[in-house]
Amino acid sequence: MKKMYTSVVRLAGSSFLLLFLAIALHSCSSDNEEILEEEPEASIPEPEQPQAECNDVSKYVFQEKDGLIKVEFENAIFGDDWELGSSEENYSGEGYMVWTGNDNLGTPGVGKATFKINIKTPGVYQLLWNSAVTIGDNGTEHNDTWLRFDDADDFFGKKGESFVYPKDRNKSPNPKGASKDGWFKIYRSGNDLGFKWQARTSDHDAHDIFIQFDNPGIYTMEVSARSKGHAIDAFVLFKEGMDKNEAVNTDSFSEISCD
Numbered sequence: 235m236k237k238m239y240t241s242v243v244r245l246a247g248s249s250f251l252l253l254f255l256a257i258a259l260h261s262c263s264s265d266n267e268e269i270l271e272e273e274p275e276a277s278i279p280e281p282e283q284p285q286a287e288c289n290d291v292s293k294y295v296f297q298e299k300d301g302l303i304k305v306e307f308e309n310a311i312f313g314d315d316w317e318l319g320s321s322e323e324n325y326s327g328e329g330y331m332v333w334t335g336n337d338n339l340g341t342p343g344v345g346k347a348t349f350k351i352n353i354k355t356p357g358v359y360q361l362l363w364n365s366a367v368t369i370g371d372n373g374t375e376h377n378d379t380w381l382r383f384d385d386a387d388d389f390f391g392k393k394g395e396s397f398v399y400p401k402d403r404n405k406s407p408n409p410k411g412a413s414k415d416g417w418f419k420i421y422r423s424g425n426d427l428g429f430k431w432q433a434r435t436s437d438h439d440a441h442d443i444f445i446q447f448d449n450p451g452i453y454t455m456e457v458s459a460r461s462k463g464h465a466i467d468a469f470v471l472f473k474e475g476m477d478k479n480e481a482v483n484t485d486s487f488s489e490i491s492c493d
Contacts, residue, residue, distance in 0.1 A: 288492040295350045295452060296488040301473030302481055303351055303488045307331050307363070307466045310347040315459065322366055324429045325467040327487075332368055332465035333379070338458070342380040342417035345459035350493065351471065353447045358388075359471040361443045362482060363420075367427040369463030376463035378421035381433075382456040387448040391418065391434070391441030398436050411437030412460075418443065419460060429467055431482045445471065452493070 288294065296305050306327035308318055315335030318328065331347075338344040353359075361381075369376040382400070383389040391398040391409060399405035401413040412419040413435075420443060422432040434440040447453060457466075472481035 288490055290492060293492040295352050295491050295493050297352050297491060298354050298471070299488065301355050301357070301359075301476055302484065303359075303471040304468065304481070304484060304486065305349060305351075305470075305488055306468050309490070310349055310457075312347050313345045315345055316347070319368070319465055322368060322429065322465060325364075327468065330366070330429075330465045330467040333459040333462055335459060335462065337462050338380075338460050340412060340414070342382070342414055342458050342460070347457050349455040349457070350452050351455060352452050352491075354450050355473060356447050356449055358444055358446045358474045360474065360478070361445060361469060361471050362431045362433050362478070363469035364429050364431050364467040364482070365422050365433075366429040366465045366467070367422075367463060368465050371425070371427065373423060373425040373427055376461045377423070378419050378461050379464050379466060380417045380458040380460050381420045381443070382415075382417045382458075383445045383453065384416050384456065385453050386445045388444075388446035389416070389418070390444055390446075391436055392444050393436075393439070393441040396439075396441065398441050409436035409441065410439050411435075417456075417458070429465075431470075431478075433469075444474075 291309060292311050294309055296303055296309075308328055308331050312331060315333060316331050317334050318330070319332045320329040322330065333345065335345060365377075365379070367373060367376050389400060398407055398409040400416045400418050401408045402415050409418065418435040420433050420435055422430065423434065423440065424430075433443050435443060470481050472478070
């Protein structure tokens with residue numbers, strides 16, 4: 235009887251041991267499965283998407299590089315009385331913009347177009363544009379357009395040591411001839427009426443055009459109609475110290491992004 239009891243105890247002990255091992259193994263297996271479930275799955279990186287093409291002219295921003303901006307003048311939003319021309323010679327791009335509406339000799343802001351420029355290299359820049367007289371044979375008529383840089387740190391005409399500032403901005407002296415509300419009358423001179431790079435202000439006392447940008451950022455250049463028949467093909471802004479001929483003769487126009 236004692237021997238049978240001992241066998242039962244041994245059997246019970248073995249069964250308990252087997253049950254304990256089974257539970258332990260099941261527990262370990264469950265823990266391992268939870269760890270594997272918590273481990274994140276490896277993700278396949280998506281290919282970089284190409285940058286969307288900038289097709290909205292109203293959002294164009296022209297990028298300065300190495301102290302230079304060069305822009306086709308037709309790359310802006312213009313009203314009905316501005317027309318894209320192509321009958322004159324020696325223009326670049328798709329053509330040039332010519333004002334066909336009434337003269338606005340004392341009223342800047344009519345037929346306004348804007349260009350946003352991103353200045354990365356602060357400093358003083360000179361402006362020139364490539365313009366032509368398309369009406370008549372007199373180089374002193376149909377030869378000018380209004381220009382304003384109202385958010386720049388300074389906007390002035392310079393001739394040697396002489397400076398002029400647009401009217402109505404609490405700075406003096408002001409140019410001879412037309413100026414109003416921060417606008418300069420910008421003209422070209424000479425009886426060679428075809429396209430040439432020139433931009434001046436102050437009648438009979440020609441001052442070149444300069445803009446001062448103290449900080450990097452996006453600035454707005456405003457243009458408005460003045461003389462009927464004045465055509466503009468392109469413009470450059472180049473940092474002081476850069477050769478003028480190098481600036482106007484570069485084949486590269488500024489990169490365009492969208493704001």
